[in-house]
Amino acid sequence: MASRDFRDVADEVAADMAAGRLKPGDRLPPQRDFAYARGIAVSTASRVYAELARRGLVIGEVGRGTYVRSDLNSPRAIPVEPPSSAIDLQRTVTFLPEQEALLTETLAKLGRGPAIEAAMQQVGPMGTPQAQRVAAQFLSVEGYAPNPSDIRFAGNGRQAIAAALAALASPGERIGCEPLTYPVVKGIASRLGIALIPLAMDDEGLCPDSIIQAHRVTPLSGLYLQPSLQNPLGTTMGPRRRADLAAILERTGLIAIEDAVYGFHAEIAPLAALAPQHTILIDSLSKRVAPGLTVGMLAAPPGMGDQLGVSLRQGGWTTTGFPLAAGIHWMGSGVADRLAAIKRKDAAERQVIARAVLSDLEVVGDPRAYHLWLRLPEFWRAEAYATAALRRGIALIPSSAFAVVPGHAQNAVRIALAAPARNDLALALGRLRTLALSGDEQIME
Numbered sequence: 001m002a003s004r005d006f007r008d009v010a011d012e013v014a015a016d017m018a019a020g021r022l023k024p025g026d027r028l029p030p031q032r033d034f035a036y037a038r039g040i041a042v043s044t045a046s047r048v049y050a051e052l053a054r055r056g057l058v059i060g061e062v063g064r065g066t067y068v069r070s071d072l073n074s075p076r077a078i079p080v081e082p083p084s085s086a087i088d089l090q091r092t093v094t095f096l097p098e099q100e101a102l103l104t105e106t107l108a109k110l111g112r113g114p115a116i117e118a119a120m121q122q123v124g125p126m127g128t129p130q131a132q133r134v135a136a137q138f139l140s141v142e143g144y145a146p147n148p149s150d151i152r153f154a155g156n157g158r159q160a161i162a163a164a165l166a167a168l169a170s171p172g173e174r175i176g177c178e179p180l181t182y183p184v185v186k187g188i189a190s191r192l193g194i195a196l197i198p199l200a201m202d203d204e205g206l207c208p209d210s211i212i213q214a215h216r217v218t219p220l221s222g223l224y225l226q227p228s229l230q231n232p233l234g235t236t237m238g239p240r241r242r243a244d245l246a247a248i249l250e251r252t253g254l255i256a257i258e259d260a261v262y263g264f265h266a267e268i269a270p271l272a273a274l275a276p277q278h279t280i281l282i283d284s285l286s287k288r289v290a291p292g293l294t295v296g297m298l299a300a301p302p303g304m305g306d307q308l309g310v311s312l313r314q315g316g317w318t319t320t321g322f323p324l325a326a327g328i329h330w331m332g333s334g335v336a337d338r339l340a341a342i343k344r345k346d347a348a349e350r351q352v353i354a355r356a357v358l359s360d361l362e363v364v365g366d367p368r369a370y371h372l373w374l375r376l377p378e379f380w381r382a383e384a385y386a387t388a389a390l391r392r393g394i395a396l397i398p399s400s401a402f403a404v405v406p407g408h409a410q411n412a413v414r415i416a417l418a419a420p421a422r423n424d425l426a427l428a429l430g431r432l433r434t435l436a437l438s439g440d441e442q443i444m445e
Contacts, residue, residue, distance in 0.1 A: 175220065206245065353426055
């Protein structure tokens with residue numbers, strides 16, 4: 001075999017794409033066949049495919065192969081933010097009619113007298129003793145009650161996750177996670193120089209044995225996971241899986257970042273209840289209340305509060321006075337719990353609508369969640385389907401956005417049910433069903 005630099009070979013493939021010899025949606029040959037055709041080693045072919053994926057030119061799908069990206073010539077076909085003209089099935093946040101009166105009353109109170117003075121004060125990662133007490137009580141469930149002194153505050157859940165990742169891992173170190181995960185975590189880890197390591201997952205969530213295997217090969221610095229209503233798959237771990245995972249954390253000494261932002265939908269005790277010494281619990285008010293009126297919370301393992309506080313300060317991720325004051329009022333007065341109950345009911349009802357409309361397609365996920373996972377018929381590819389949906393006025397997210405590495409993308413899309421009015425939701429789902437079942441080659445990108 002000739003010895004060639006994988007980047008030169010990747011340049012040749014990219015040139016084929018630019019010249020139209022390889023078209024969007026074309027499937028690349030298996031790596032062994034590619035290596036034989038190019039006269040290179042299979043290991044070099046593997047690096048070529050990885051380089052093409054890094055450049056955003058190809059996407060790998062589980063069990064299906066590697067494809068030239070369908071949106072290669074239309075980089076804005078699936079935008080980060082859905083266009084205002086589209087029905088938004090990308091975002092999992094909602095603002096229901098009942099919220100306005102509850103939040104208006106609170107905001108009015110914060111704008112008067114001593115309350116506004118307190119809300120304008122600068123606060124640090126610990127907030128105030130009152131804020132810690134209220135947040136600890138709010139996060140408490142049967143079997144789990146964090147110590148108020150271990151509570152730290154961030155501007156939102158994303159910033160809390162960033163601070164936790166930075167506290168656990170230095171640049172170049174490894175954090176284990178689910179192979180399909182929250183896309184923002186991928187971006188945060190990349191900017192922090194942290195390598196996300198995809199671990200095996202089944203229908204119940206992360207497989208504990210995969211943690212041992214990955215940690216044995218090269219030590220992990222921690223884990224990031226979503227035990228309840230995982231995003232995007234919607235899986236929820238049962239009691240036995242949680243107990244097994246807690247035992248692994250105890251055995252290895254690893255710290256898990258438990259993203260519990262969706263946990264209020266399931267009302268299940270967090271993993272932190274079983275492994276309080278080895279879990280950083282992350283929660284926020286963005287889903288319960290509103291993303292623009294939120295505060296992030298971290299319940300630290302005993303003795304780790306100062307480390308997280310330093311990370312929050314150094315990253316510029318601490319909360320500010322007004323949202324903290326509002327959040328503490330909503331948590332302490334019961335407003336946040338009332339809104340959570342309303343949204344649990346709304347999510348369940350929207351799931352019923354979605355599953356009825358999509359009954360002849362393969363839908364997976366927790367029926368309590370504001371999102372579901374739609375597995376597509378074989379004649380579709382996820383990116384092409386999402387692009388075609390957007391051209392029909394519906395914005396959703398293909399599996400590639402959630403894949404930690406390209407080869408873990410599935411032939412599926414995530415559908416968020418929270419944002420549209422219910423009539424618009426039913427309309428959009430009906431269009432998606434028709435699109436998914438169509439075998440007309442002319443509509444496949």
